[in-house]
Amino acid sequence: xxxxxxxxxxxxxxxxxxxxxxxxxxxxxxxxxxxxxxxxxxxxxxxxxxxxxxxxxxxxxxxxxxxxxxxxxxxxxxxxxxxxxxxxxxxxxxxxxxxxxxxxxxxxxxx
Amino acid sequence: xxxxxxxxxxxxxxxxxxxxxxxxxxxxxxxxxxxxxxxxxxxxxxxxxxxxxxxxxxxxxxxxxxxxxxxxxxxxxxxxxxxxxxxxxxxxxxxxxxxxxxxxxxxxxxxxxx
Numbered sequence: 001x002x003x004x005x006x007x008x009x010x011x012x013x014x015x016x017x018x019x020x021x022x023x024x025x026x027x028x029x030x031x032x033x034x035x036x037x038x039x040x041x042x043x044x045x046x047x048x049x050x051x052x053x054x055x056x057x058x059x060x061x062x063x064x065x066x067x068x069x070x071x072x073x074x075x076x077x078x079x080x081x082x083x084x085x086x087x088x089x090x091x092x093x094x095x096x097x098x099x100x101x102x103x104x105x106x107x108x109x110x111x
Numbered sequence: 112x113x114x115x116x117x118x119x120x121x122x123x124x125x126x127x128x129x130x131x132x133x134x135x136x137x138x139x140x141x142x143x144x145x146x147x148x149x150x151x152x153x154x155x156x157x158x159x160x161x162x163x164x165x166x167x168x169x170x171x172x173x174x175x176x177x178x179x180x181x182x183x184x185x186x187x188x189x190x191x192x193x194x195x196x197x198x199x200x201x202x203x204x205x206x207x208x209x210x211x212x213x214x215x216x217x218x219x220x221x222x223x224x225x
Contacts, residue, residue: 042218044216098159
C-alpha cells in the first residue's frame with residue numbers, strides 16, 4: 001500500500017483547460033514536495049511546502065498543503081502542452097527524513 | 112556541473128546474471144539514494160547512504176547491494192538478476208536533509224531481465 005495516494009492516475013485535457021491533482025495520506029508529514037518527470041528523465045523538484053494551510057504559486061501552478069499536513073493539491077490554470085508529464089508528490093514523515101513517493105499522476109495536455 | 116550521472120542508460124540481462132549500475136554526483140552531496148520506479152507504483156527506495164562508508168537499507172533492498180567508498184560514487188550491485196528486477200532505476204543525491212531539501216535525480220537506467 002502507498003503511504004501517499006495520488007488521484008487521478010491519468011488526466012487528459014485540452015490546452016487552455018484547468019486541472020487539479022490530489023495527494024492524500026492518513027499520516028502527517030513535516031513537509032511535502034511535488035516533482036515533475038518527463039519521459040526518459042529523472043524527476044525534477046517543482047515546490048516544497050512545509051506549513052499546514054500553505055499555498056505556493058509557481059506561474060500557472062498553485063500548490064496547497066492541507067491544514068492537517070496530511071494532503072496536498074496541485075492546480076494548473078490554462079494548461080499548455082508543455083505541462084505534459086508525470087507529477088509525483090513526495091512527503092517526509094515527522095519522525096524521518098527520507099522521502100515517500102506517491103504513484104504519480106500522468107497528465108497529457110492536447111494542443 | 113554535470114549533476115547526477117548514471118550509466119548505463121539501458122541494459123538487458125539474462126536471469127542469474129549480475130551487473131553494477133553506476134552513479135556519480137559532482138555536487139559534494141553527502142546523501143545519496145537508489146530508487147526503482149515501476150509503472151503505477153511511484154519510486155521505491157532501495158538503499159541510501161549518508162556519507163562515504165555508511166549505507167542503509169530502504170524499503171525494497173532484497174536482491175541488491177551497495178557500497179560508498181567516496182562522496183561522489185554510489186554504485187548499485189544486482190546479484191543473480193530476476194525478472195522482478197525489471198524496472199527503471201534512479202540515483203539521487205541531496206545535502207543533509209532537513210525535510211525541505213531538494214533531491215537531484217539522474218536520468219535513470221532502464222533494466223530488463225529476461
